Amino acid sequence: MKPAKILVAQGGGPTAVINQSLVGVVLEARRQARVEAVYGAWHGMRGILNEDFVDLGQETSHNLELVAGTPSSALGSTRDKPDAAYCRQIFQVLQAHGISHFFNIGGNDSSDSVRIVSEEAVAANYPLRCIHIPKTIDNDLVENDHTPGFPSAARFVAQAFAGANLDNAALPGVYLGVVMGRHAGFLTAAAALGKKFPDDGPHLIYLPERVFELERFLADVKLMYERHGRCVIAVSEGIHDAAGEPILAQLAPQLERDAHGNVQLSGTGALADLLCEQIKSRLKIKRVRGDTFGYLQRSFIGCVSDVDQREAREVGEKAVQFAFHGHRDGSVAIKRVGNYSVDYELLPLAAVAGKTRVMEDAFIAASGTDVTDAFRLYLRPLLGSGMPDAFRLRPNPVAKILHPAGV
């Protein structure tokens, strides 16, 4: 049996459970008789370029379990997007170290990187098994029921809105929370799972799957504020006008772009502030508060879905099993089986790489500012066990003496 040398890397934005996938790869690889080395690349593709490897065969299984439970990418990450020249340099390094299996944990940009490396390996006649392992809080990988990392971030968003709704009920006004998600509204839509009673917020949800019109937004807020005496709003950072131009881009003069050409939407409170200012000035509502969930929603330690943890571990483990029992490169995908269980498939890289899933129409209410029950049923099992719950005092009014009814 030909000896195997494994290399694993992590790419893109960290998640609460990306290290579960890393440890799933490492422990399953160390279990294979053929495997003589398991390396990790520091900071993703860039670490391969720089030959910056850690020997994960010298790590204890105890510490691997502790790292698995730690959020964010333990190997570090990168936003590098390799082109053909970049890949040729990578092959030189992989060849020098005799790497036979490459696992990359990441989102759709990372899956595209794996696709390029895989194709370059074939073109260069270099024997390299390339497997992409899914991860993204945006839940925007096609062909997957959902992606590891999304359930834990969704849980954070749901809990955040459950709490913000209680806060807003105590001190009424308008509360607006901006949630990550460039093209896909899944994470913003998760705010709906923070709602328990019929009059609870979020009362309005704005997704990038629908065109955002400021005048309609203001009319929606006015209506909800009149109905409830308060209003809680979830807004995706990716909301855009009919031409596809981000609402934020219309505001900020110079926008940062990453190596993939994406405008930098996170890391600024500008969108929340702009929308709050509009509500204050146009609707004459005094107490208007905006929060931008920013990096908290993907990096907060201690808010994690146990279902997400288990599945993230499994996709790593399955990736190794597909690599050693299968005969082609691919991307591991999560398929839902029953209510609720999952199974895993290995899809061709081209079926997933570089494509973006957005929310299905069946998940978005006709109003365009709420989700459907189908979405609630889709998301709830992913959030896992032990979700905190909110309770209210029952009315039991005391009869007025000085101000009887009608006086």
Add this chain to the structure above:
Amino acid sequence: MKPAKILVAQGGGPTAVINQSLVGVVLEARRQARVEAVYGAWHGMRGILNEDFVDLGQETSHNLELVAGTPSSALGSTRDKPDAAYCRQIFQVLQAHGISHFFNIGGNDSSDSVRIVSEEAVAANYPLRCIHIPKTIDNDLVENDHTPGFPSAARFVAQAFAGANLDNAALPGVYLGVVMGRHAGFLTAAAALGKKFPDDGPHLIYLPERVFELERFLADVKLMYERHGRCVIAVSEGIHDAAGEPILAQLAPQLERDAHGNVQLSGTGALADLLCEQIKSRLKIKRVRGDTFGYLQRSFIGCVSDVDQREAREVGEKAVQFAFHGHRDGSVAIKRVGNYSVDYELLPLAAVAGKTRVMEDAFIAASGTDVTDAFRLYLRPLLGSGMPDAFRLRPNPVAKILHPAGV
């Protein structure tokens, strides 16, 4: 024995455990043989003015326990600050309902409201026992070791920075998180408890107890960025210049003020955005991200200190015991006994009301941008059990082949 009628209210910003104190009052009051009614006022002092009461004698103990575990003020809150005329109206309502004991759960503004009501009651020869029950995430009540609500908010901030540090280590750059706290830096300082390894962030902490100078700030960031290749910064929303002018106020033209004359600092991402812009433009650092923790830090459901929960329950219970076994109005205060346990005292209202505690010098490092071990020892027991922990892969480098050392 004279029959007693209890009224309880909640004031100021909600916390994760303010309902524990409410339920502590209600259950202990219902246990007293003399008590014939336990009322709650909806939305604090304003609810009294409007005679808007709920009969908490008709609430089940089971639901009270569920409400106790729910964050934010179950009775609703208010920012009203009563003057003498406001208080006279309140007396008319209390007298009409035969209220004998008034409990108000809140921070230093709320304690001042209790003081005014208490003094007006004496002046009006109205027999009313007034007890203030402490609550504030700012931890700025004098004469208290700490205040209920602060430990849970501090836990959120510590967990947020622990996660933000991991995220920043994976994708290096500058991360800046703005934390609540107008005059007192306790909550911002809690960021230090998110640090585990010597090179972990937060690398810099800016507190309202020290004068903020932009040039020094930029020099600090530059130094840390050069040292660690990244930098995580905790900034209090209340940072100000040598004249005491908030840094935010220098930025925003028109600032909202509440009934107490306080400038509105929260609910906007402007301070983080301003400071990030300075770092980008002056230090030429490309990846700079700012988050404003906003309302998440006080209302997030599911991040709570069990120590905080127990103490918040106890201050409510003790308030009733002081009212029925003591002979004067007052404010319940937490005193630390041993390491770690607490006891409770009833202080004169004037000793606490309207005063603001700030961080002791012994808690702030000489650099002015870190806390001392004394602060770490002070805060750690308050955060409670089950704090999530972060772990790293150990180095174990793989020898380079193509790029050996020095080449």
